[in-house]
Amino acid sequence: MVEEANFCPSKEAIMKPILQLPPMTCQRVREIDRMAMDQFQMPGIVLMENAGRGAAECMDQIAPEGSVLILCGKGNNGGDGFAIARHLQLAGREVTILAMAPTDELQGDALIQANITKAAGIEIQVLGEAPAKECLPIADIIVDGLLGTGAKPPLRGRYVDVVEAANASSVRRIALDIPTGMSGDTGETGEPTFQADHTLTFAAPKIGFAKRDADRFTGEVHVISIGAPLALLRQFSV
Numbered sequence: 001m002v003e004e005a006n007f008c009p010s011k012e013a014i015m016k017p018i019l020q021l022p023p024m025t026c027q028r029v030r031e032i033d034r035m036a037m038d039q040f041q042m043p044g045i046v047l048m049e050n051a052g053r054g055a056a057e058c059m060d061q062i063a064p065e066g067s068v069l070i071l072c073g074k075g076n077n078g079g080d081g082f083a084i085a086r087h088l089q090l091a092g093r094e095v096t097i098l099a100m101a102p103t104d105e106l107q108g109d110a111l112i113q114a115n116i117t118k119a120a121g122i123e124i125q126v127l128g129e130a131p132a133k134e135c136l137p138i139a140d141i142i143v144d145g146l147l148g149t150g151a152k153p154p155l156r157g158r159y160v161d162v163v164e165a166a167n168a169s170s171v172r173r174i175a176l177d178i179p180t181g182m183s184g185d186t187g188e189t190g191e192p193t194f195q196a197d198h199t200l201t202f203a204a205p206k207i208g209f210a211k212r213d214a215d216r217f218t219g220e221v222h223v224i225s226i227g228a229p230l231a232l233l234r235q236f237s238v
């Protein structure tokens with residue numbers, strides 16, 4: 001039986017690429033994902049694992065204490081959430097997931113991450129009929145892994161009451177990639193939009209974050225590397 005180490009993981013700085021990309025549109029960031037996969041043979045799941053681990057390490061710096069509830073949408077933004085859950089559990093954090101859909105409705109990289117998270121014994125609750133404000137699991141921090149660059153505003157279906165319930169709870173809130181309800185390209189925000197204290201955005205800041213008072217919803221923005229090679233970053237830094 002392996003003794004559980006009782007030291008805190010050291011807080012060494014998170015490895016940052018030497019090249020920080022300029023703000024760009026969602027479409028352009030998705031081109032980075034696409035080129036990393038097609039031109040540099042990086043499987044999407046590797047990009048997602050890098051995103052999840054990088055986001056969890058950033059959380060270890062900005063929100064090192066407390067239990068975490070991760071809201072997972074049906075797409076790869078949710079996939080990031082499933083990956084983050086595993087790394088937070090490894091760091092000794094109490095983690096619960098509230099999924100917008102059952103695992104068998106997921107596909108691709110998100111399904112792979114959800115299956116790993118399930119196998120890891122991390123609790124995955126699926127949103128039921130009850131209003132979100134009645135069934136949102138209690139936690140010290142809520143992470144928004146609902147919608148990212150694949151969002152097509154306005155919010156549809158249960159995403160509305162889940163975001164409203166998250167905003168109504170007086171806890172720390174962290175958005176993954178883009179606060180759900182905000183357009184990454186224009187910074188326009190719908191009613192509701194996830195109100196984050198921090199946004200962990202992948203690969204590059206989104207141009208919409210520069211809109212006046214967008215920071216009311218993004219909070220402090222942190223760029224998380226997805227491990228795309230320097231040669232690829234150079235093609236997008238001009």
Ligand SMILES: NC(=O)C1=CN([C@@H]2O[C@H](COP(=O)(O)OP(=O)(O)OC[C@H]3O[C@@H](n4cnc5c(N)ncnc54)[C@H](OP(=O)(O)O)[C@@H]3O)[C@@H](O)[C@H]2O)[C@@H](O)CC1
Nearest residue numbers: 033044047048075076077147148149150151152154155156
């Ligand atoms: N390998 C990679 O590519 C990497 C990707 N990464 C991550 O992936 C994210 C992009 O993932 P994605 O393309 O799956 O889109 P995502 O934002 O999860 O949403 C799509 C889903 O949401 C739904 N939906 C849409 N609009 C809606 C609305 N208004 N209201 C309600 N539902 C709505 C839509 O449903 P549909 O419209 O198809 O019915 C679909 O099910 C990106 O932000 C980053 O976090 C990182 O891990 C880096 C590596």
Ligand SMILES: [K+]
Nearest residue numbers: 144147176178
């Ligand atoms: K999000």
